[in-house]
Amino acid sequence: MEVIARDHAGRPDLAAARRACARFVPIAGAVVAGHWVPSVAVLGQWGPFASLPGELCRWQGPRGSARVALTFDDGPDPEGTPRVLDALDELGIRATFFVLGERARAHPDLVEEVARRGHQIGTHGDRHAHHLVRSPLWVRRDILRARDAMAALGHPARWYRPAYGQPTGSTLAIARAVGLRTVLWSAWGREWAAAGPQEVAARVARRLRSGAIVLLHDSDRFGPRGMSRRTLEALPLVAAELRRRSLEPVTMDELMA
Numbered sequence: 001m002e003v004i005a006r007d008h009a010g011r012p013d014l015a016a017a018r019r020a021c022a023r024f025v026p027i028a029g030a031v032v033a034g035h036w037v038p039s040v041a042v043l044g045q046w047g048p049f050a051s052l053p054g055e056l057c058r059w060q061g062p063r064g065s066a067r068v069a070l071t072f073d074d075g076p077d078p079e080g081t082p083r084v085l086d087a088l089d090e091l092g093i094r095a096t097f098f099v100l101g102e103r104a105r106a107h108p109d110l111v112e113e114v115a116r117r118g119h120q121i122g123t124h125g126d127r128h129a130h131h132l133v134r135s136p137l138w139v140r141r142d143i144l145r146a147r148d149a150m151a152a153l154g155h156p157a158r159w160y161r162p163a164y165g166q167p168t169g170s171t172l173a174i175a176r177a178v179g180l181r182t183v184l185w186s187a188w189g190r191e192w193a194a195a196g197p198q199e200v201a202a203r204v205a206r207r208l209r210s211g212a213i214v215l216l217h218d219s220d221r222f223g224p225r226g227m228s229r230r231t232l233e234a235l236p237l238v239a240a241e242l243r244r245r246s247l248e249p250v251t252m253d254e255l256m257a
């Protein structure tokens with residue numbers, strides 16, 4: 001097949017090639033803008049993005065409600081999740097667990113236990129991968145697999161948090177199209193970089209306010225060994241800070257109600 005346009009003399013038609021390029025550049029630009037710009041905006045926690053029409057992505061709940069949502073990513077984990085569940089029981093806190101589809105299929109009993117203790121379950125995608133380096137088709141497959149995994153386990157997810165908190169434009173659009181609400185966070189423990197539980201709690205406390213969504217982890221799987229232990233030991237300190245500020249910990253659904 002002839003792919004290079006030629007003029008009537010059989011020479012390559014450079015003008016036609018330039019016209020084809022001119023058509024291709026805006027399309028490529030749109031793909032890049034759609035895929036990367038939202039990611040950069042999200043990485044920078046660019047405020048206006050949080051209020052796009054259709055609520056494509058949430059960082060926090062309503063201010064003034066005196067409620068906050070504690071959320072745990074990367075489980076279910078046979079080591080970390082049961083310990084976090086016991087600690088939350090002791091503290092009388094209900095939270096939201098963003099679980100990975102592949103881990104949920106491997107540990108359905110743990111998913112059941114999280115729900116049985118009164119917590120909400122959201123999805124963290126099927127595999128823990130950066131969407132920035134994946135194609136929109138890969139992202140779509142991953143989100144659908146994660147959604148279907150939770151439905152098959154009898155715990156359909158409403159809330160979705162992309163791995164590493166880095167949705168692309170495709171991520172946001174696909175999640176919305178399949179009925180998931182994307183949520184990031186407004187406060188985090190950064191347990192992987194904390195020297196101990198006090199530092200985790202202090203980091204959370206700095207951004208703790210009405211409507212806050214707090215990111216913590218119940219698994220070491222995507223961080224240094226011992227990370228979720230720091231989370232566990234920070235929980236009583238976070239709970240004390242919540243009490244001191246008269247903030248009520250609730251699930252994602254309750255926070256956004």
Ligand SMILES: [Zn+2]
Nearest residue numbers: 073074163164
């Ligand atoms: Zn994660």
